[in-house]
Each structure stands twice: as C-alpha cells, then as structure tokens.
Amino acid sequence: MKAISTALLFLFSLSLYAQTTLPDFRYTLTDVLSRGQNKDTLFSELNRDIVKTGSSICSNRALIWTFDMKRNHNIDAAKIYLFYTGKNGEVGSKKWWYHVAPVVNEAGNLWVIDGGFPGFVKRPMLIGDWLTKFVNTSNCKMINSREKDLFELMFKGRMYPEYTPQYGAVDCYSYIAPGPFWTPATVAMGVLQEDADGRPIRFTRDSYDMGELLQACKEAAAGRLGTIFGGSKKKCQEYLGLPTE
Secondary structure, three states, X not given: OHHHHHHHHHHHHHHHHOOOEEOOOOEEOOEHHHHOXXXXXXXXXXXXXXXXXXXXXXXXXXXXXXXXXXXXXOOOOEEEEEEEEOOOOEEOOEEOOEXXXXXXXXXOEEEEOOOOOOOOOOOOEEHHHHHHHHHOOOOEEEOOOOOHHHHHHHHOOOOEOOEEOOOEEOOEEEEEEEOOOOOHHHHHHHHHOEOOOOOEOOOOOOOOOHHHHHHHHHHHHHOOOHXXXXXXXXXXXXXXXXXXX
8 A cells, every 4th residue: 555655646746747837936947849949959968068067066067057048049947956865865975965957848748957977867857767767766755835844954955854744754855946046045045935044035036146157157167176276267257158357
C-alpha cells in the first residue's frame, strides 16, 4: 500500500510539473517552438565558455542561462529547485542541500536544460527523469505556496528533513520558480514576501536584476575562488552589456 501511495504521489506531482503557468507568480513559460527554437538547440547553445561548468555554482549557471534565453530568443524560462535530504545529499565527496537548473516549455511539456554536468547529463530531460537522475527516487515532494515552513527552510542553507509529521517520509523536495529568481532565499522572499527574519518586505523579480546577474556571472566565470582576484568582472560586464570601468 505504501508503494502504491508513493507512486500516486509522484504521478500527481508530475501532473503539477506539467503546468506551463506558475500560479504563485502569474508567470507563463514561453513555448520555445513559438520562437523558432527547440529544447535540443537551447541545450546545445548554453554558454559553457564564460560559465565554468566544472567549478561554478548551479544557481549562478541557471541565472545566466535563463537570462540568455530571454535576451537572445525572448523565451521566458523557469527553474526547478531540488532540495536534498540527508538520505541523498551525498554527491560524490560533497554534500548538497539543493540543486537548480533551467526549465523550458516545448509544446506543453516541461524539459530540464541542465548543462552543468557534461558527460552525466547529455541532453534535455523530462522533470521526472531529471529528479531520478539526481536523487534516484520517486518520493519527491513538490512544495506548494501554502507550506510556509518549507519555504522558510530555503533561508537556512541546510538539507531538508527526511520526515515531518505534516508530510511523512520524504526523500527530496522541489519547486519551480520563474527564471529571474536567483537563489533559494530569493524564491522564499518572493513567495512569502518576508525576509529571513520574518519581516514583511516587497520582493519581486518580474525581470532580471542586473546586479545579481553580474555577481552570478563573476562567480561562474571565475570559479569558486577566482572573484578574489577580480579578473572576471570586466569580462562579465561586456558579456551582459554593462558599462565597464
């Protein structure tokens, strides 16, 4: 019975993932075919020159890549955030608490465009396949806007719980947000309209924030430590079309 319930939950979650409008933000994902593009072309076009896939952080890559889709093709893409539990947060020699990648709509189907792992992810993937690839489980809960406690965890920077009285046993959690949101904390602020201390704020990302893009680009272009030396700033200003000093 438990296995059947888990399978039904997973199928229900996938039906929610199939929605091409994100009601929490009134954000509609562009059908890429309407812009003369397709998922495979977009995957192949992901900038892997300025973005150092071997050393960059996933949220920086995803912000730059969804921004490129918007400015190059007028495509409103989304992102899928995957939140790990202690059960599956060990990835090689590292511990991950989240991962994020771009999502595009092709003819009503949502595809993950995750170009950060050459050799591991070789093509666009349907959301269910992508989740299985990265967590090896179908017991992944999709977070909804009423679950304030799960959004508050996005401020913490730690793995999500494997079990709670409200949700039972869960192997991972996920959420789809518009492309202009950068980190899990910005997603939480956008949904809750509160900061990390619970204070009311007005936080929107109806368009890309150039300051966030510049910072994300500098980190992605230089790797985890390269920004200390400042070598990526001018390169990123030119890439983003910003004035150089």
